[in-house]
Amino acid sequence: xxxxxxxxxxxxxxxxxxxxxxxxxxxxEQVDLGAGDQFSxxxxxxxxxxxxxxxxxxxxxxxxxxIAICQYLEELHPEPPLFGTSPVERACVSMWNAKIEQQxxxxxxxxxxxxxxxxxxxxxxxxxxxxxxPELAERGRRRAERFFHRLDEQLADRPFVAGNNFSVADxxxxxxxxxxxxxxxxxxEDAGNLRRWYEEVSKRPGAAA
Amino acid sequence: xxxxxxxxxxxxxxxxxxxxxxxxxxxxEQVDLGAGDQFSxxxxxxxxxxxxxxxxxxxxxxxxxxIAICQYLEELHPEPPLFGTSPVERACVSMWNAKIEQQxxxxxxxxxxxxxxxxxxxxxxxxxxxxxxPELAERGRRRAERFFHRLDEQLADRPFVAGNNFSVADxxxxxxxxxxxxxxxxxxEDAGNLRRWYEEVSKRPGAAA
Numbered sequence: 001x002x003x004x005x006x007x008x009x010x011x012x013x014x015x016x017x018x019x020x021x022x023x024x025x026x027x028x029e030q031v032d033l034g035a036g037d038q039f040s041x042x043x044x045x046x047x048x049x050x051x052x053x054x055x056x057x058x059x060x061x062x063x064x065x066x067i068a069i070c071q072y073l074e075e076l077h078p079e080p081p082l083f084g085t086s087p088v089e090r091a092c093v094s095m096w097n098a099k100i101e102q103q104x105x106x107x108x109x110x111x112x113x114x115x116x117x118x119x120x121x122x123x124x125x126x127x128x129x130x131x132x133x134p135e136l137a138e139r140g141r142r143r144a145e146r147f148f149h150r151l152d153e154q155l156a157d158r159p160f161v162a163g164n165n166f167s168v169a170d171x172x173x174x175x176x177x178x179x180x181x182x183x184x185x186x187x188x189e190d191a192g193n194l195r196r197w198y199e200e201v202s203k204r205p206g207a208a209a
Numbered sequence: 210x211x212x213x214x215x216x217x218x219x220x221x222x223x224x225x226x227x228x229x230x231x232x233x234x235x236x237x238e239q240v241d242l243g244a245g246d247q248f249s250x251x252x253x254x255x256x257x258x259x260x261x262x263x264x265x266x267x268x269x270x271x272x273x274x275x276i277a278i279c280q281y282l283e284e285l286h287p288e289p290p291l292f293g294t295s296p297v298e299r300a301c302v303s304m305w306n307a308k309i310e311q312q313x314x315x316x317x318x319x320x321x322x323x324x325x326x327x328x329x330x331x332x333x334x335x336x337x338x339x340x341x342x343p344e345l346a347e348r349g350r351r352r353a354e355r356f357f358h359r360l361d362e363q364l365a366d367r368p369f370v371a372g373n374n375f376s377v378a379d380x381x382x383x384x385x386x387x388x389x390x391x392x393x394x395x396x397x398e399d400a401g402n403l404r405r406w407y408e409e410v411s412k413r414p415g416a417a418a
Binding site for chain 2: 048049057059061063064065067068069071072075076087088090091092094095098099102103106123124126128130133135136139142143146150153
């Protein structure tokens, strides 16, 4: 089993945090996204979608998409449980992971990739070239800011995003909050619940990953 | 348990197809998205994100996000299995569901919501108002077209999207292909594998849902 990572990118960080919470180490290869290594012939044979994280199993299956990789690792290493322990809890973890991806992470990615010089002609991840859309960068910023408040409301009466237990939804949320800093978005002053949560989860072993 | 549906929308259709494959019926309420019923005070108390599908459990928990609702229903009604039956198969189903959402469904949604008159000022689902971005409609079209070919490649040497068995990933893919017609995108002539798959899955009981 081999994990393809990029130390500077938010999506593979989700897998690194997950592994750290589980106390698991994997054979890892760094893919330098800044240098375009994801488009090399060699990596395209690993993952034709040209993105990390990717996890190649011993039978040659390539898993990509952070949540699918984490789900697979959860089955191999069930303790501590990070996907919930009852049907309702598992569904809430899955729901919040999806909300954070769509309303948070992808919004912040829109803001960065449609604005930063280094993403010119690469405004969408993957092999195809897409020009930047400045209005979409603005929309992404606005959506990410709004989502800080949505998370703040959610954390008003529960310690973690999906309920009483730390889960992969908190990992996705932490990846979002730290990634948003790349486009100079910080947790708003009045989002006290989100601040409290952020301080706590940032102390966890996985947060440094 | 109560299912909030909208008969004309692609995301709740994923849940309807899933229920039909399971042979399960739920108490259902239609939410008229065209009339703006998702923004009513009443529905905002059900789901503050103002989207369907939503599934309200007997304890009051509101599940939204199609994949989370389907996952919960899978646990209540395990047969026939639609999320895979081994760790690798489950991970492939989860990965393909994510790819189809991001590269297919959301791309087609960008194409529709940033173009159609009926979505002016509502280019993003949810309560906040966002103006349309015509360039994003174009990008969405191009991405959705590209994704037809990605699905076609994936179906070259396997009967279903995630492998040998029909799964929730096929349901998401069918929702994408049919939704793409709304922006006049059809499976390309040369995508023979995708055409073969589409003909087969369109005959299933769930497809009419």
